[in-house]
Amino acid sequence: MTKALDVKANEKLFIELKDYIDSVKDVNGSLMQVLHMAQETFGYLPIEVQKFISSELDVPLAEVYGVATFYTQFAIEPKGKHKIGVCLGTACYVKGAQKIMDKLAKELKIKVGETTQDNLFTFEATRCLGCCGLAPVMMIDHDVYGKLEPKKIPEILAKYK
Ligand code: FES
Known part of the structure; x- marks a missing residue:
């Protein structure tokens, strides 16, 4: 389960967000920008x-939540320090992407x-990464690992720990 955000400790960030909301609140479509x-x-x-945005923008929470969960660019869970993307193109x-997924999950x-308990890795499936000649492909942050075999995964992950 996700830990609740400490509002008090993040007060400065809420003030920054409020300033931004005040500057765009009368603009059409400002929810996406916010x-x-x-x-x-x-x-x-x-x-x-989400609750803060709902009350400051005067938009129902269900609408804020709906938009935040509909678009993949938004995350409602914290992301790990390193983002792992396995191509499922x-x-x-x-060429065996499922075996890569299974090994990573294990x-x-x-x-x-x-995201892992220690917040080190977030594991996602992606669309074609544009280097199909290297299939199967995995990316960790900006590093590409091609012609990947499941047995190489522990060694690769160790570099990011
Ligand atoms: S299908 Fe995986 S890189 Fe294109």
């Missing part, structure tokens, strides 16, 4: 931030879409 700014400020969109899938003890 969510982007909030995510940049807090790193993700916890429920406490056709070429990678045919090594990290999380499911796809989740």
